[in-house]
Amino acid sequence: MAKKWPRQRIFNEAAALQFIRDSTTIPVPAVIAVGEGPDGFFVTTELIDGIPLADIGEKCEVATLPGHEKTKCSACQATAIANAKTFVEETVLPQLRRLTSCTTGFNGFVNPPPWVTEVDRRESAVPEFVFCHGDLGPHNIMTDPFTLKVTGLVDFENAGYFPSEFLEQWAVEVKGYYNMYKTMYESPAELSRLTMALES
Numbered sequence: 001m002a003k004k005w006p007r008q009r010i011f012n013e014a015a016a017l018q019f020i021r022d023s024t025t026i027p028v029p030a031v032i033a034v035g036e037g038p039d040g041f042f043v044t045t046e047l048i049d050g051i052p053l054a055d056i057g058e059k060c061e062v063a064t065l066p067g068h069e070k071t072k073c074s075a076c077q078a079t080a081i082a083n084a085k086t087f088v089e090e091t092v093l094p095q096l097r098r099l100t101s102c103t104t105g106f107n108g109f110v111n112p113p114p115w116v117t118e119v120d121r122r123e124s125a126v127p128e129f130v131f132c133h134g135d136l137g138p139h140n141i142m143t144d145p146f147t148l149k150v151t152g153l154v155d156f157e158n159a160g161y162f163p164s165e166f167l168e169q170w171a172v173e174v175k176g177y178y179n180m181y182k183t184m185y186e187s188p189a190e191l192s193r194l195t196m197a198l199e200s
């Protein structure tokens with residue numbers, strides 16, 4: 001299924017990355033170019049060192065250490081997940097909580113995460129929204145496979161100001177992340193609770 005709003009999501013990504021770089025110490029890639037080319041809209045960013053947290057341990061880079069396995073290394077995974085959790089809780093969330101706005105979205109464009117797209121009825125006067133990444137999971141947390149520490153966050157196309165409850169929708173484990181979405185999609189009560197937050 002094609003994603004909604006191709007142009008806006010690309011420009012939102014570029015604007016959000018620049019905003020995060022200007023407003024926080026959260027490591028995100030610099031925007032090199034944004035525009036429209038022969039293949040559609042594009043944003044080019046610098047590369048962030050490392051690999052997605054979701055791929056950590058597939059090939060262990062420190063296999064000589066005790067407790068590590070050459071492939072499918074659970075020791076690497078456990079350490080990287082613990083590091084990412086600390087990073088999100090201590091470095092990312094406190095800084096995002098300080099970025100507030102009276103309107104949802106970002107720069108006039110609101111690109112909600114997929115779980116609210118279908119039921120979105122925003123014209124809200126809620127006094128305070130906080131800046132959310134919108135898709136903060138192990139596929140978007142870049143991690144150094146040697147040190148197992150977070151190197152940066154990527155993929156800000158869903159970023160913007162949303163109710164603070166949205167900031168809590170994150171998980172550093174693949175399973176936890178997809179369970180979170182499954183819970184939302186399969187639980188009318190949970191989905192309703194979150195989309196109501198947009199309307200209150």
Ligand SMILES: [Zn+2]
Nearest residue numbers: 060068073076
């Ligand atoms: Zn390992």
